[in-house]
Every structure is written in C-alpha cells, then in structure tokens.
Amino acid sequence: xEAEAVKLLAAGICMGLGAIGPALGEGMIGARAMEAxxxxxxxxDKIVPNMLVAMAVTESxxxxxxxxxxxxxxxx
Amino acid sequence: MIEPKIPNISLVPxxxxxxxxxxxxxxxxxxLVITLIxxxxxxxxxxxxxxxxxxxxxxxxxxxxxxxxxxLTSFGDEKKAKRYVSLIITLFxxxxxxxxxxxxxLVGSLVLDNHEVFKSPTGHLSQTxxxxxxxxxxxxxxxxxxxxxxxxxxxxxxxxxxxIKSVADLPNVFLQLFLGILNIxxxxxxxISLSARLFGNIFAGEVMVGVIxxxxxxxxxxxxxPFIFLSIFSGIVQAFVFSFLSLSFxxxxxxxxx
Numbered sequence: 001x002e003a004e005a006v007k008l009l010a011a012g013i014c015m016g017l018g019a020i021g022p023a024l025g026e027g028m029i030g031a032r033a034m035e036a037x038x039x040x041x042x043x044x045d046k047i048v049p050n051m052l053v054a055m056a057v058t059e060s061x062x063x064x065x066x067x068x069x070x071x072x073x074x075x076x
Numbered sequence: 077m078i079e080p081k082i083p084n085i086s087l088v089p090x091x092x093x094x095x096x097x098x099x100x101x102x103x104x105x106x107x108l109v110i111t112l113i114x115x116x117x118x119x120x121x122x123x124x125x126x127x128x129x130x131x132x133x134x135x136x137x138x139x140x141x142x143x144x145x146x147x148l149t150s151f152g153d154e155k156k157a158k159r160y161v162s163l164i165i166t167l168f169x170x171x172x173x174x175x176x177x178x179x180x181x182l183v184g185s186l187v188l189d190n191h192e193v194f195k196s197p198t199g200h201l202s203q204t205x206x207x208x209x210x211x212x213x214x215x216x217x218x219x220x221x222x223x224x225x226x227x228x229x230x231x232x233x234x235x236x237x238x239x240i241k242s243v244a245d246l247p248n249v250f251l252q253l254f255l256g257i258l259n260i261x262x263x264x265x266x267x268i269s270l271s272a273r274l275f276g277n278i279f280a281g282e283v284m285v286g287v288i289x290x291x292x293x294x295x296x297x298x299x300x301x302p303f304i305f306l307s308i309f310s311g312i313v314q315a316f317v318f319s320f321l322s323l324s325f326x327x328x329x330x331x332x333x334x
Contacts, residue, residue: 049146049320056317060269063276070279074087 007076011069018065025058082290085283089200090191107197110173140165146320150327160326167207168319174198175278175311179304198314199278201271208270208322212263215326223333230332231263232256270321277314281307 001009033051037044089103121136129137143165147157178184178196186193197203219227229235236252239245285307289300 049316052313052317053320053324056273056314056321060273063269063273066276066280067272070087070276074085 007072011072014065014072015069018062018068022059022062026055029054029058080290080293080296083286085286087201087279089195092188092191092193102192102195103197103200103203106177106194107174107203109194110170110177110197113173114170139169143168143319146323147327150323151331156330160323164319164323167211167322168315171198171207171274171315171318172312174203175315176308178282179308196278196282198274199282201275204271204275205267207274207318208267211270211322212267212325212329215329216263219329219333222330226333231259266325270318270325274314274318277310278307281310 029051033047037047089101091099091101092105093100121133124130125133140161144157144161147161147164148154151157151160174197178194183194184192216227233252233256236249240249281303285300285303288303289296
C-alpha cells in the first residue's frame, strides 16, 4: 500500500476505535444522572452541570484520538 | 443545478490581509471583532446599569449570579470567589460568542479572494491553546506567589530527599520523585486536553456541516439543519464545560497552597 492510503486508513481506524470508550462512558454517566434526577427531581439543576463536566472529562480520550487522526491526515 | 463541492478542510486558517509584515488570518480577525463586540456590549450594559433592571441587564445578572454561586462552591470563600468570578465569566462569554460567531447570517459567507474572512476562532488550535495556557499558567503563578515552597512541594515532593535516614528509605523516596514527575506531566496533559477538547468539538462540527452540505445536491439545503443545531448545542455545552473545568483546575491549584 502507498503511504497516503495507510495514513487515511490509520486515521479512520484511530477515530473509530477511539470513539468506543467515550461513547460507553458517556452513556453510563447519562444513565446514572437520569436515575438520580428521577429519584430526586429537586436537585436536577445541580446534577446537570456536574454531569456535563464529567462527560467532558470522559470525552477527552475520544478527543485525543480525534487530534491524532487530524495530525495523521493534515500534519504528517 | 448547483454543483455541490466538499470544502477543502485545513487546520491552518487562511490569511486575510498583510499588516506591515504581520499576516492577519481569519481566526485572529474574527477574535478581534468578537473582542470589540464584547467591549461595546459590556460598556453599554455598564452605562445603563439600574437598580430596577431592564431585560438585558437581567440576563447578565442571571449569568453572573450563576457563575458566582459556582465559584463560591468550588473556592468555598467569598473573597476569592469575587476575585476570580470575572475571569471565569469573561472566558465563558468569549467562548460562547466565538463558538456561535459563524452562525450569524452573512458573517460565515463573507469571502475575500476565495478565502473566508471570518472563521470561528475556537476552531483553531492556537486560540484554545492560548486560553488554556493562560488559565493554568495564571493559577500556577498565583500559587507560586502565595506559597512558593509549598506549591513546589505539592508538585514534586523534594522534602522526601531530606528525610532519608537509612538505605531502606531509598525505594520510597524514588517512588515519591517518580510520582512528582507524573504530577508535572499531568499538569501539561491538562493544558492539552482542555484546549484539544474545545478545538476538536468546534472543528468537528464545522467539518461535519461542510461535508454534509457538499455531499450531493439533495443534501445541500435542509439536511444540514439538524447538524447545525447539534453544533450550536455542542458549542454552548463546550463553552460551559471549558469555563467549568478551568474553574475547577484553578480552585484545585489555588486551594492546595493554603
């Protein structure tokens, strides 16, 4: 295979595999937050910001793989 | 029939004009414009400040009190919360406007010599990297000025070196030093993850809308609308998340030296 093709393939595989973990993690966080909110609707306002921050932290591995695939496509 | 075209995606924003050797690119130009808008709105709000608030003042009061409460819970100190709340609100409002900047009609489609004039500045890594370096560098500097030795000891436990009494202590000391090096790497990783998160989200939103609009004639007009909504939503959430995470990093570092 040519180097260009390998680069594109690597970028695709990197993004696809890197998206699995954050997706599962964010789903778990969302599910638990929903559970907590339905159990105690009064503190829903307090849970949502914390949930978003936790999701953002979970997302960072996905973002790393996005950055790596951007580097693979554009920078190298 | 209009011929659809996938836009050429590039990480580097295009130069708009040269200013005596300085090349001003689209991201810098639009961040300057956003700063100008920001200043004008802030001065207008300040001039029209009343005890009985108008509608516009009410919105900003709501934003300020929300962030003030968050600062209060994470710093746990009224004086400190008042000191840092303005920085966090400025960060939030700037990123909020910057993320939605190209949504404003006509702004995103201005073209000069086949290059777009305005581009969302947060879709450019230099901007987000600057913001996160400023936030984390500032909090480290504040910590260094309040208690220099304590802050260094928090990062890299040098006290362990002076506590060596026998050879049996050596592995423990090496472990402490190794953990200290890991701490420093962790601080650097915070900068990268904070900046890459915002950049990745905004850039990915732009690319997604561009690719879908350029795919074929049938997806040019109505199909991108949900994706545009998604990118607006993620822009709001990312502005929120960036300011929240920088608040929690700042309060962690500043509270650790007390």
